[in-house]
Amino acid sequence: MTQESEEARTVLVVEDDPTINQALSDRLTAEGFAVARAVDGPGALTAFAEHAPDLVVLDLMLPGIDGLEVCRRVQAQRPVPVLMLTAKVEETDVLVGLGVGADDYLTKPFRMRELVARVRALLRRVDRAVELAAGREPALTVGDVVLDRAARRVHLAGAEVHLTPLEFDLLAVLAEQPGTVRSRESLMSEVWGWADARGTRTLDSHVKSLRAKIGAARVRTVHGVGYALEVQG
Incomplete structure (x- = not known):
């Protein structure tokens, strides 16, 4: 900036x-x-x-x-x-x-x-x-989860799920590579803009909240490494 x-x-x-x-x-x-x-x-x-x-x-x-x-x-x-x-x-x-x-x-x-x-x-x-919305990025579909990145809306099995802005960004990063484990450091960098693992409790809290909204089984934890979005439905 x-x-x-x-x-x-x-x-x-x-x-x-x-x-x-x-x-x-x-x-x-x-x-x-x-x-x-x-x-x-x-x-x-x-x-x-x-x-x-x-x-x-x-x-x-x-x-x-x-x-x-x-x-x-x-x-x-x-x-x-x-x-x-x-x-x-x-x-x-x-x-x-x-x-x-x-x-x-x-x-x-x-x-x-x-x-x-x-x-x-x-x-x-x-x-x-703002840049993503201006570019009209295509929707991401992972099983029964659909992310409209331009409108910043998420649907689960056809029903809209209301996420906070950071929950949406976290889900979007995970959805870009479904099934692939993303390291905690990479998630902190891409979602929060931090170059290291500072504030990983913030990440864990957001993951917990995201799981409560889209289902715990959809976000897999690999202990000591990071998280992955799994295809469900």
Whole structure:
């Protein structure tokens, strides 16, 4: 991503701790992003409507309206990548966050350069999705699973399945080579834009959520290696 394109991107930072909020805003501004800020749930919804951000950095625990509900409401208005910040490490908390449309998460404390890398990776994913839609990529069919990559819609045995943006991208990468095991590193690189295996728990959480929606048997785990999409139906 070029510096020029980053300058056109607005990131909404929603964090009730004023020190963290200021630090995040200062770092993202220094990296060339426009930054809008909010310190609670109601303020986040107001700022979202006012600034139309390209990405939201969203703390889970907020006064007024919690981060999960904020995420639900903003995604209902307009799909936008959400990077959720949480002090909780339990997988159930992470999966609940992903289920309402959060694309990724960071557990506190985190390094600023890691957050910036995640923000850029999420924005690159959005850019790739736009390019695919513009090119009218043909549908992918794997057994009874059909992915319309241009419309970003998935049908399972004729019925539409609603996936989050990252669940769709993960399924699309696996569907390009059905039955072939894709390494965790390659999936992190292609879906999240990371060059290494950082955040593999994020990958595992998305796989678990994807299995719940399309059937566990369709996504095979090869322990220590990665995942494969199996032909069913």
